[in-house]
Amino acid sequence: MPTRPLHRAGTQLTIVDAHHHLWDLASGRYPWLQDAYHGSAFFLGEYQTLRRNYLPGDYRRDTSGYRVVASVHIEAERSRMQQVDETRWLHELRDCTGIPSVVVPHISFVQANRDEVLAAHMAWPRVRGIRSKPVTARSPQENVTGQPGTMQDPRWLEGLAALERYDLSWDLRVPFWHLADAAEVAAAFPGIRMVVNHTGLPLDRSEQGLSNWRQGLEALAANPNVYIKLSEFGLAGGRWDADSNQRIIRDAVAIFSPDRAMFASNLPVSSLSAGFPAIVDTMLDALADYDDQAIAKIFAHNAIAFYRIYG
Template identity: 45%
Template sequence: MRDTPAAGAASVEPFIDAHQHFWNLAINPYPWLQDETVPNFRYGDYSALRRNYLPEDLARDTAGCAPVKTVHVEAEWARANPVDETAWLTQLAAQTGRPTVIVGHAQLDRGDVEEVLAGHAACAIMRGIRNKPVTAARREDARRGVPGSMDDERWRRGYALLARHGMSFDLQAPWWNLDQAAALARDFPDTQLILNHTGLPADRSEAGLAGWRAAMAELAAQPNVAVKVSGLGLPGKPWTQADNVPVIRDAIAIFGTERCMFASNYPVDSLVASYGTIVAGFRAAIAIYPPEQQRALWHDNAARFYRL
């Protein structure tokens, strides 16, 4: 299933990894990696992730195809004190140079959201927030107006505070909930929304991909939305170009080369591929574009959206 870290990834131009994670399980609280289990984890068994993952581990995994900068996205630190994760990452960045910038966590419908956002904003390398809103586990269960969802007025009041701090919003949601995201982006045009993991196109049937493309197109109609091309692994299968290059090209065709960016989702996606495999697959997918658009997809878009 695996190949060597740099296999097929040589000669890649300087690039930014717009989505990666670190954790130190010996000193920090990550319930999902320590004493809890995520039911129905999208890649299946994730026990291989229950180990420290730090800058030296990323350096090993990216040997021969290392990003010049990285965006660290919150890694499900225990929710009581999310600013503590930002403080730890700030120290890590000062000591090692990784990560370059941070997307932290704030529960947008929690009573202390203003205090939490202010705490994050005090960090010079903070760029945005990820909060996973309530979504439906299956397409047929998708409903509008659910408490804790992107339609929830209390949740939206928290979202409205992001603009005050100049923060972007990273959204992880399945494609059948992207109608809510389109409405959110429309109603808050001054907040940059960045969709994680290509809208989670896990269902690769003809009908599933058609639904995903339609949902992505509805979201792409809002000019303040961008997408990270990442998280394309399929449970129980190795990451292959045959599976994923068409999906990558569809996403870029829908959003345009100016609103898509490369991201690895490492080390989570180490469950399905080496870093080099993901890099090589993205390179193959974007080879149809001229060099200046390839540079945007690899580097310039992430630099712009995350103010690098």
């Protein structure tokens, strides 16, 4: 692996973190963190260490020594009865601490009061997009096509279409076996900016699994309105496979180009398998053949433009 130039050392990079979470278990309801524990069902396995507050001070501690100049908060699965409460709380945090820079809240595209909740989110100035997870199959062998809440559901598509009226982006989080379905949606809505979360979740690191993942990404990348977040490379059981992760990063950037890829930490969830320094170093090692302009786009400029981070 080529030696990384000193001026591209992680601690000297300007970083915009395009995906992280915060939560206060005393002021909000987070069922996945506060209710019955289901570690075996979580895609990364045991997550007991996440069942505590994670606030701006914790985020600053985890990223200390790095030039993180802005961040994007992605909804943290707070109670779906408190969707707008989360947005309000994050704006209050921003006013007090400077974190986060902008907010991507949650709304279900099929909930009965969808339009009312969407309008309530828009009352807050730092809202930039929506994350709404469609119903997905639990494995590549299961078929849920056309079921309520899936990406083929007319009601769900109607909800997605509403984002364009507000100039909101969509954070797309589906397992790799649904990437081709998402590509069809992206083609149908060219006016909506979309960004693939967690590198398309390439959880199957077999050659066939990675081939299927790449085909899905290629279908998505054919749509110029789609970007990708280079994030969450951890595997179940806290496994961090640096060589495999670098391969995934290189493939994803080759498919989307440095113009449509952005760095994201996924803190604190990513801490189940790696700390911030390991994430940054793995990314830089994978991108060692790219020039400084490309690195700057991936680590900062693309997220600034996509999420309209003005200050």
